Amino acid sequence: MTLKDKVVVVTGGADGIGRALCRRFAAEGAAAVVVADINAAGAEAVAAEIGGWAVTTDVARESDIVHLVKAVIERHGAIDLFCSNAGIIIEGGVETPDEEWDAIWSVNVRAHVYAARAVLPGMLARGGGYLLQTVSAAGLLSQIGSAPYSVTKHAALGFAEWLAITYGDQGIRVSVLCPQGVRTNMLMRPRPGGESFLMAGAITPEQVAEAAMLGMAEERFLILPHPEVAEYFQRKASDYDRWLRGMRRLQAGVR
Numbered sequence: 001m002t003l004k005d006k007v008v009v010v011t012g013g014a015d016g017i018g019r020a021l022c023r024r025f026a027a028e029g030a031a032a033v034v035v036a037d038i039n040a041a042g043a044e045a046v047a048a049e050i051g052g053w054a055v056t057t058d059v060a061r062e063s064d065i066v067h068l069v070k071a072v073i074e075r076h077g078a079i080d081l082f083c084s085n086a087g088i089i090i091e092g093g094v095e096t097p098d099e100e101w102d103a104i105w106s107v108n109v110r111a112h113v114y115a116a117r118a119v120l121p122g123m124l125a126r127g128g129g130y131l132l133q134t135v136s137a138a139g140l141l142s143q144i145g146s147a148p149y150s151v152t153k154h155a156a157l158g159f160a161e162w163l164a165i166t167y168g169d170q171g172i173r174v175s176v177l178c179p180q181g182v183r184t185n186m187l188m189r190p191r192p193g194g195e196s197f198l199m200a201g202a203i204t205p206e207q208v209a210e211a212a213m214l215g216m217a218e219e220r221f222l223i224l225p226h227p228e229v230a231e232y233f234q235r236k237a238s239d240y241d242r243w244l245r246g247m248r249r250l251q252a253g254v255r
């Protein structure tokens with residue numbers, strides 16, 4: 001799929017990877033770029049910059065996503081590409097309180113379900129549509145130091161696979177964007193243990209947007225802005241126990 005003349009929605013579009021996607025889609029000649037974010041001022045700023053439209057949206061609330069989709073269809077007739085990009089991270093393991101598990105589950109997983117539930121009827125009626133889900137390499141591998149992020153990103157990947165299997169023959173395309181470290185607030189925020197080891201290989205949000213464009217042009221399911229992730233994923237599949245030993249060594253080294 002190419003972006004020219006398409007109507008596109010990007011959640012988490014006010015900052016980081018989402019903002020880079022919005023800018024890139026506008027530069028590619030999208031008919032409309034809708035910047036949906038819980039940060040109203042940030043969304044307005046990006047929309048003003050690219051000639052897009054800001055819709056304040058908390059993706060954790062289904063009513064917000066229903067309103068977003070309805071408003072875009074009323075204004076632009078249809079949605080060609082919906083990017084479920086908004087995501088959050090929290091550090092922690094088994095001790096993480098239930099409320100925090102619920103919060104990250106809502107944004108990283110349930111929001112993707114809400115979006116699909118809201119956009120699929122229109123897309124299926126038109127015989128096609130595209131869903132780009134920003135997951136993470138953590139959805140294929142793991143996230144050192146964060147059980148909630150690892151689990152929710154695996155779940156988001158599982159949901160995207162299921163969508164691709166279930167609706168692929170009805171014209172629905174699904175891609176998952178799975179970078180490792182990206183230079184955004186999420187990675188560069190102050191952390192108790194200091195800078196993340198992922199900073200070493202971190203790429204820019206613009207590089208992620210470039211990879212997303214190339215992947216969607218080929219309508220590839222798995223989009224890997226860090227090509228080495230394909231090799232790590234293969235190693236995991238071919239010898240899980242060896243891969244786990246390697247991950248333990250990595251964890252010990254980054255403490």
Ligand SMILES: NC(=O)c1ccc[n+]([C@@H]2O[C@H](COP(=O)([O-])OP(=O)(O)OC[C@H]3O[C@@H](n4cnc5c(N)ncnc54)[C@H](O)[C@@H]3O)[C@@H](O)[C@H]2O)c1
Pocket residue numbers: 011012013014015016017018036037038039042057058059060085086087088107134135136137178179180181182183184185186187
């Ligand atoms: N930065 C990385 O290293 C990295 C790596 C792999 C995957 N990702 C994923 O990329 C996506 C974007 O992350 P980023 O790095 O650009 O982070 P970011 O923190 O820079 O931007 C996230 C954006 O999402 C918005 N947001 C957060 N909660 C929201 C909610 N409930 N409703 C609507 N908007 C909300 C924020 O306001 C912000 O504008 C996330 O899904 C993240 O998990 C990031």
